[in-house]
Amino acid sequence: MFKHIMFSAALAGTMAALLLSLLQIFWVTPLILQAETYEAAAEAVFHEPTAGHAHDEAAWQPEDGWQRTLSTTGSNVVMAVGFALMLTGLYALRKPTGIWQGLAWGLAGYAVFFAAPAIGLPPDLPGTTAAALMPRQYWWLGTALATAGGLGLIFLQSRWPLRMTGLLLLLIPHLLGAPQPETAESLAPALLQNQFRWASALSNAVFWMVLGVLSALIFNRLQDKSE
Incomplete structure (x- = not known):
């Protein structure tokens, strides 16, 4: 069972992460790069970081191009696995009967880790003001836990x-309410x-749906072969 959990997670997570990385490369990252031009222009005018985003000149960050792509893809793989x-740990306790249950689990993951927190703290582009980091992190964690518990009580009870x-x-x-900046x-x-x-x-949303379907499909295939 342990090998099934690990292998299913590694394979499904890697495949879903690669898909997410492609979507980010061709859709999300260009928007970030465009926003960074506004941030760079403002910093050039005022000669200091703006909009609450201070940068440590000594800190390393990947350059645009292959470094940024590899860094993003590697982070996505670790996160997705x-x-x-x-x-797959949940599948070991409650085996999905088909890919539709895997899709449902994936949508639940999307609600817990993205959709519910994004209602109060939507993803923002560089150059956007934000509240203090620690209150935002506490609210995000509390929202994720509350959403997971709430969905579990609604659909599993x-x-x-x-x-x-x-x-x-x-x-x-x-x-x-989520912590918000003063301005x-x-x-x-x-x-x-x-x-x-x-x-x-x-x-x-695409990432989580694919992750849910693939993890359920691979886990069930491995379980069926071992029986």
């Missing part, structure tokens, strides 16, 4: 009091910001 391990508790868990982080500013145009948010949302 980690997420896939979570899914049959008793209505528990389902209503799950619904309340889904709402609590958004009723409390919301963005160097990039609003249209570019909206394009980036839609691109991020849709590319992550």
